[in-house]
Amino acid sequence: MIGVVDADGSTESGALIDDFVREGARRMPAAALEAEVNQYIAELAAERxxxxxxxxxxxxxxxxxxxxxxxxxxxxxxxxxxxP
Structure with a gap:
């Protein structure tokens, strides 16, 4: 996310730190779920x-x-x- 930071450290959507926290909160569960799916698929890759x-x-x-x-x-x- 790219935004313009005002002199007081805020952006149009709120404080800059809030943007970082929000983005991290979005990415962390998605990354954890992706890792879980990848592990599950890898463990059963040989099953045919x-x-x-x-x-x-x-x-x-x-x-x-x-x-x-x-x-x-x-x-x-x-x-x-x-x-299947």
Missing amino acids: DDRGHGLVVRSGHHRPRIVTTAAGPVEVTASASAS
């Missing part, structure tokens, strides 16, 4: 069906949702995985 297709594959992302945090509401998108 009769045709040799992977039983656990990444199939996109869930719809974004709003999570309320101390930094305010943030949008989080989680990866999806599916077993």
Whole structure:
């Protein structure tokens, strides 16, 4: 996020630190969910069906949702995985 910082350390959307906290609050759950999905897929990568297709594959992302945090509401998108 790029913004103009006023002399008092604020931006148009509020204090600069609030912007950093809000962005961190958005990224941390998304990164944790992504890591969890990656680990799950890696653990089951060798599992195959009769045709040799992977039983656990990444199939996109869930719809974004709003999570309320101390930094305010943030949008989080989680990866999806599916077993056929």
